[in-house]
Amino acid sequence: MASATETPVAPAPVPETPNAANNAKQPPAIICVGMAGSGKTTFMQRLNAHLHTASEPPYILNLDPAVRTLPFSVNIDIRDSINYKEVMSTYNLGPNGGIMTCLNLFATKVDQVVGILETRANAGDISRILVDTPGQIECFVWSASGAILLDSIASSFPTVVAYIVDTPRTASPSTFMANMVYACSILYKTKLPMIIVFNKTDVHDADFAKEWMTDFEAFQAALQEAENSKDDDGTGSGGYMGSLLNSMSLMLDEFYKTLSVVGVSAMTGQGIDDFLAAVDEKVMEYNSDYLPELVRMQEEKKKQRQAEKEKELERMMADLEVEKDKKKKGKKSTEEEEVGGVEAEVLSDFEEGSEEGEGIVERDEDEPPVGEDEEGLQDRYARALNERGGNQEEQWADVVRQTMG
Numbered sequence: 317m318a319s320a321t322e323t324p325v326a327p328a329p330v331p332e333t334p335n336a337a338n339n340a341k342q343p344p345a346i347i348c349v350g351m352a353g354s355g356k357t358t359f360m361q362r363l364n365a366h367l368h369t370a371s372e373p374p375y376i377l378n379l380d381p382a383v384r385t386l387p388f389s390v391n392i393d394i395r396d397s398i399n400y401k402e403v404m405s406t407y408n409l410g411p412n413g414g415i416m417t418c419l420n421l422f423a424t425k426v427d428q429v430v431g432i433l434e435t436r437a438n439a440g441d442i443s444r445i446l447v448d449t450p451g452q453i454e455c456f457v458w459s460a461s462g463a464i465l466l467d468s469i470a471s472s473f474p475t476v477v478a479y480i481v482d483t484p485r486t487a488s489p490s491t492f493m494a495n496m497v498y499a500c501s502i503l504y505k506t507k508l509p510m511i512i513v514f515n516k517t518d519v520h521d522a523d524f525a526k527e528w529m530t531d532f533e534a535f536q537a538a539l540q541e542a543e544n545s546k547d548d549d550g551t552g553s554g555g556y557m558g559s560l561l562n563s564m565s566l567m568l569d570e571f572y573k574t575l576s577v578v579g580v581s582a583m584t585g586q587g588i589d590d591f592l593a594a595v596d597e598k599v600m601e602y603n604s605d606y607l608p609e610l611v612r613m614q615e616e617k618k619k620q621r622q623a624e625k626e627k628e629l630e631r632m633m634a635d636l637e638v639e640k641d642k643k644k645k646g647k648k649s650t651e652e653e654e655v656g657g658v659e660a661e662v663l664s665d666f667e668e669g670s671e672e673g674e675g676i677v678e679r680d681e682d683e684p685p686v687g688e689d690e691e692g693l694q695d696r697y698a699r700a701l702n703e704r705g706g707n708q709e710e711q712w713a714d715v716v717r718q719t720m721g
């Protein structure tokens with residue numbers, strides 16, 4: 317079976333270094349992630365209706381290729397450019413592989429998508445960008461293409477992740493903890509400001525969750541109670557599970573401090589204003605904490621790429637030099653062959669350890685006797701000096717020029 321990774325994955329586009337001042341003025345992008353059935357689509361529908369009523373129309377982006385129908389109109393839809401069923405059958409993929417492959421294909425168009433968003437944002441006719449994502453969170457958050465899409469949006473717009481939680485199904489300490497660990501992993505992966513949205517509060521109030529997140533002892537008490545009985549999953553939390561949850565809740569205490577928490581009902585619209593207030597708060601956090609870090613990281617990447625380019629150039633130049641040297645050497649050895657081998661002649665003049673001369677090279681008959689040549693040169697200097705007037709230094713310079721030249 318072909319794997320999703322065999323299909324083209326977008327070469328990580330290099331988002332332009334974000335302009336901090338410009339980014340701060342852009343409308344916020346809200347990325348809705350959450351487990352299947354948590355109510356992402358219904359939440360987006362409610363948010364869309366709410367913003368339209370307030371005459372602040374959002375711009376909607378759907379990144380879920382597998383969704384059949386959406387109860388609101390979408391401005392950019394992954395399904396318009398990629399057919400999920402066709403991708404599955406072409407590449408012989410299962411549902412998750414199909415989603416990942418669609419995202420991979422769509423990520424190759426991310427520049428166009430961000431370009432469209434920027435044009436609309438600059439025209440000033442959108443208040444927020446809402447992004448719906450597949451319920452299979454890992455297909456989006458942990459995939460290369462998901463990261464490319466997120467990074468590209470986040471480098472152009474103040475971006476906030478809204479993690480939607482199905483509140484009634486999170487009422488037991490163990491499922492609550494599992495959800496929080498998942499949220500923590502998303503925060504760790506995206507490094508974006510996050511809002512935990514406890515949805516379906518019309519069915520189950522989210523106060524218990526807020527309490528567990530702020531009061532460690534309250535969570536411990538709930539844990540103890542679950543240990544003593546069977547929790548609503550019928551699994552219980554006794555034994556090692558209890559102590560594991562205990563330690564995890566301690567660890568997550570720090571994580572909770574970085575979050576905004578709101579309870580909403582996508583069905584009734586309750587809590588939507590609180591959510592929008594939390595978005596404004598997180599946009600401030602994006603501008604103060606995330607953006608400078610993003611700029612720093614992208615500057616670093618740019619430098620790294622520049623250094624790599626320079627290294628590549630150096631290597632290329634070195635290769636060229638080697639080629640040149642090789643050519644020169646080739647030429648020289650041909651010349652040497654032509655003149656009968658200069659090196660061979662030199663070696664024959666210095667017959668090391670030979671019986672006749674013990675390493676002393678005998679001079680040819682036509683060579684002047686040793687020392688005569690040097691004396692001749694000195695004589696010539698002296699003669700020239702005597703022939704010239706002027707001070708000694710000038711004379712000497714002239715002589716040197718004459719004799720050497």
Ligand SMILES: Nc1nc2c(ncn2[C@@H]2O[C@H](COP(=O)(O)OP(=O)(O)OP(=O)(O)O)[C@@H](O)[C@H]2O)c(=O)[nH]1
Nearest residue numbers: 351352353354355356357358451515516581582583
């Ligand atoms: N009572 C109640 N039900 C809700 C609420 N929000 C969503 N639901 C229901 O939860 C179910 C799942 O909602 P969706 O919006 O499709 O959830 P989703 O997260 O988009 O699902 P996937 O696209 O499959 O990941 C639907 O039956 C909704 O009607 C809510 O606030 N209250």
